[in-house]
Amino acid sequence: MVLADLVSWRQIEQAKALISQEQGTFIKDPGGRVSVALVYPNRYHIGMSNLGFQTIYALLNSREDVVCERVFIPDRPLLPQESIISLETQRMLHEFDLIAFSVSYENDYLNILKVLDLASVPLEARERTDNDPLVVIGGACAGFNAEPLANFADLFVVGEGERVVHELIDHYIAWRRSESGREELLKVLAGREGFYVPRFYQIVYHDNGSIAGIEAAEGVLPRVSQALIPDLDAYETTTCVVTQNTEFGDMFLIEISRGCRRSCAFCLMTNLYKPYRTRSPQALLPSIRRGLSFRQRIGLISASATDHPQILEICSQILAEGGKVSVSSLRAESITPQFLDCLAASGHKTITLAPEAGSERLRRYLGKAMSDELIFDRLRQIIAHGIPNLKLYFMIGLPSETEADVEAIVSLVKKIRHTALQATRDKLSLGRITVNLSCFVPKPLSRFERCPMEQVEVLQSKLKFLAGRLNKVDNVQVLTDVPKWAFIQALLARGDRRVGEILKQAHIQGGNWRRAFQCVNLNPHFYATRQRGEQEILPWDVIRR
Structure with missing residues (x-):
């Protein structure tokens, strides 16, 4: 047995060990189905704590014509001979039709390039052919500024994925039947709400480096529209796959609201997910009961649980069903003795x-x-x-x-x-x-x-x-x-689109940002520590708010 075979066997054994400790995993025969490798560009322990990632996994696998498998950054470095594999059936990523990244944090950007490299998929969209997987990037980062990743994505999902994920698959299936080139699929999607195809938007710069204009190609939206869910009760956002091997392994997570009704000057949450929306206690009760069949503790996910106008009713439901309540950060001004009673009864x-x-x-x-x-x-x-x-x-x-x-x-x-x-x-x-x-x-x-x-x-x-x-x-x-x-x-x-060159160089340099700065003729302080003019066009203005 050669070394590469031995290491691949260890990868497979690790994947099977993780799956054996899960409840709710989808394992399907890929035959005849659209195959999606859903990537969280960090380790399993972190990625499986992300409700957005789990929600898209469940939505895609709810379709009979789709098989969606998860991918994470390996816990140990891979050898040069190895390829990154999916969790469910341990397939190599270049075998999938789509590689979809769910990205919540900027510090995970390097891992996107790492995954593409390990999958033997060309890093930049312009280098890919119709035989390569379609690379899609979604998540919070795609919603507030996609530009630093624009060179690496064929397509961005902008806004809330629940709204457009089925539309993406429907268009992909229709395109595959048409046997036309990838460009045709991307042109169709670029004309739809919630999709951003960077290749159809040219960024023009002033001599001083600031943006002079954003020019859209003919036939696409002049500015990208965000996809939002008007009624959260129409969708369930909860833990899909239950496992102890995650940050919140002792609880079942349920999103009770999205966005924030406050307007803190430093926070993007208000504008990224506006308007502020909540789920009703009636819509949440089935999720609570299902969650309590797996875990005794329910984790309520929101920007601030006490801002939900019916938080006491929700907590009372959980306690009445024999469960316990967990919350993350709270607004001090909205904490009440009654809410603290619920937390105390839950052993907080x-x-x-x-x-x-x-x-x-x-x-x-x-x-x-x-x-x-x-x-x-x-x-x-x-x-x-x-x-x-x-x-x-x-x-x-x-x-x-x-x-x-x-x-x-x-x-x-x-x-x-x-x-x-x-x-x-x-x-x-x-x-x-x-x-x-x-x-x-x-x-x-x-x-x-x-x-x-x-x-x-x-x-x-x-x-x-x-x-x-x-x-x-x-x-x-x-x-x-x-x-x-x-x-x-x-x-x-x-950053703007040019920052992608720094990102690519940082990947080439093994994560050494200092060397990357030396290799690219861009001043990082121009982006990080410079005051932007009031009339200056910003990189994220390509998305209409």
Whole structure:
């Protein structure tokens, strides 16, 4: 047995081991069906926590004429002789009709190129022939700025995949029967809502590097329209495949709302998924009952669970069915004693709040009208309900941030600890306060989309100061961002189509971004740390909002 055969056998055994611990897996005979390799460009443990990824997997496999199999980045590096394979039947990716990526984070972009390389599929769309798989990219990143990935995708799904996934397959089947070239399929899709075909849009640049115009080819939409679901109750967004081998393996996830009704200046959620929509308790009840047949705990997915107008009814349904409730981040101003009763009854021991800034002035500027006293009041209520641990999220490098604002983070954390100590004295031991410090990255579609990112050296200095001060506080654990990776995130979030050259070079250089910058005649600071003019055309303006 040659080495390549041995390693491939290990890949197959690992895939079978993962599947053996799953419930809800689809395994179909590919014969006569459209085959889709659905790729989450990260490891299994992370990808299987993504509800959007699981939802598209279920929708595609609900069709008799489609077989959809999942693909993840391997847990261990592959040898040069190896090819990446699908999970369900361990097929090589170049054998599939479509390779569809679900992309939620900029830092996964390199993995897209890695997967294509391992699959022996040409990296750039212009290099592919009709015999290669059609490469489709969807997910949040395709919705807010597809341009850095434009050279690598034949097609983007822009918006909510549930709305257009069946239309994509129907057009693909019709095209395959027609025996025409791939260009014809892409032209048809480019005229439809929710699809973006970069090859039909030419970007024109000024001499200073900014965008002068976006020119659409004849017969396609002048600007791409986002596909949105008007009624969330018409679709179920829940865990499809249940497994312990994931970040939320002990719970069944259910999306209860999409978008956000707040308008925080740094966040893209409001505009990316507007309007804010919710699922009704009546529509959620069958999902809750099905979820409780797999897990005792139901994880409610939303930007903020307490913003749902019927959150108490939803939680009561779960408790009445014998289940327990889990939520992610909460808005302090919308926390009520009744909601805390539900969390306490579910055995919650930790609650996450995101003040984002240490001073009230900066929080008001961000659109988070959360006073210090409100935070202290909610903390007393949380502790009174037997929930001792607190996670806090702050950002540094925000627009208008002063030295006093940075110091205010230390002051606020100390006051929070003091409030917690007073509330827990003679009742229960003081819980753990975990402080997460991240770097502000200006994101497309947010009110700060034209703002510059702060220089990496300045961010490092601020993080060093905060960690040094907060690590001296008892019962406080500090977790800090890595500014150089936040810089890469800003480059990819705000980049235009030319940034794809940097991305490709970073892939060639094995993930060494410094070498990639040296190899490409583009200044990354032009994208990450430059203030954009008010009249400047932005890369993501190709999509109509």
